[in-house]
Amino acid sequence: MTTPLMGTHAVASSAADPAIPKVGPVSAGASYAQVETRRWGQLNAPMTQWQGRRVWLVGASTGIGLACAQALRAAGALVVVSARHPQSVQDWAAQDKGVQWLEMDVSDPLQVQASARALLAQGPLDMVVYAAGYYRAQRATAMNLDEMLQHATVNYQGALQVIHAVLPSMLSRQSGHISVLSSVAGWRGLPNGLAYGPTKAALTHLAETLYIDMQDHGVGVSVVNPGFVATPLTAQNQFTMPALISPEQAAREMLKGWARGEFDIHFPKRFTFWLKLLRLLPYRLYFPLVRKFTGL
Ligand SMILES: NC(=O)c1ccc[n+]([C@@H]2O[C@H](COP(=O)([O-])OP(=O)(O)OC[C@H]3O[C@@H](n4cnc5c(N)ncnc54)[C@H](OP(=O)(O)O)[C@@H]3O)[C@@H](O)[C@H]2O)c1
Secondary structure: OOOEOOOOOOOOOOOOOOOOOOOOOOOHHHOOOOOOEOOOOOOOOOOOOOOOOEEEEEOOOOHHHHHHHHHHHHOOOEEEEEOOOOHHHHHHHHHOOOEEEOOOOOOOHHHHHHHHHHHHHHOOOOEEEEOOOOOOOEOHHHOOHHHHHHHHHHHHHHHHHHHHHHHHHHHHHOOOEEEEEOOHHHOOOOOOEOOOHHHHHHHHHHHHHHHHHHOOOOOEEEEEEEOOEOOOOOOOOOOOOOOOEOHHHHHHHHHHHHHOOOOEEEEOHHHHHHHHHHHHOOHHHHHHHHHHHHOO
């Protein structure tokens, strides 16, 4: 099976549209994508050449998203970094023309639409990474509906808004890749995951369905399932996190996964292997095992 993913594309016109907000210095003029093909068994065309590729990372002001933006930039990509708080990115963007900060709150659909329009007016996006995330431990004995809805807004609905805003352009070019940060916490029900887990299960399901629909249209789709990564999101955890890795390690795993053309990019394997096994168990075994391992 040989399917072109990244077609060579012409640089889009950057004619000024007064309705579109001005955004920073990354020029699409340098953006190009080489034709790559996927080999038998590869679910996506491998992405190994990042030079000049234009990647929009949403939710990348800290943690995994930021580390991934840094790793992609180091590999030659032109990165656009979005989130609400610019602190960790502004200086970097000021010093490096290949880095663009575009402030955006994913819970505001109008902001997402305007941002996507502005970026696409500059030129095509080769990849969009959805890394925005929100996590607070919650159990059903102390159910908090506002918190649950906040998880849904950031983790799932924000992804829908972003994908809805960029997919038509990728479809019309038959080129591009969408990667969503999900979590092993979405694989099966877990204690403390009442608000977070279902949003990640939904994201994974969304990615699977997107993949099926996009496979004949030249648009790659991948889902990233990290175990525990030391970021502001997990800093609140009160327990010793097994197989904890750094955001930089997570970013390396993601680039490796994209280079191999994987759909399901999960890591660290010494942790996710066991969770994959747990995923296969019937409920009568799964529930008592989870209680035994977590003590909850
Ligand atoms: N850390 C882990 O162990 C782990 C494990 C599995 C999956 N994940 C997933 O990996 C992704 C990245 O998480 P992380 O661990 O790197 O956490 P993080 O450092 O807290 O990053 C979360 C990012 O989301 C952004 N964000 C939150 N609300 C937003 C909003 N309304 N609009 C725009 N951006 C928003 C944050 O930026 P602002 O606050 O500046 O907006 C930040 O850049 C998340 O989807 C998370 O669920 C993490």
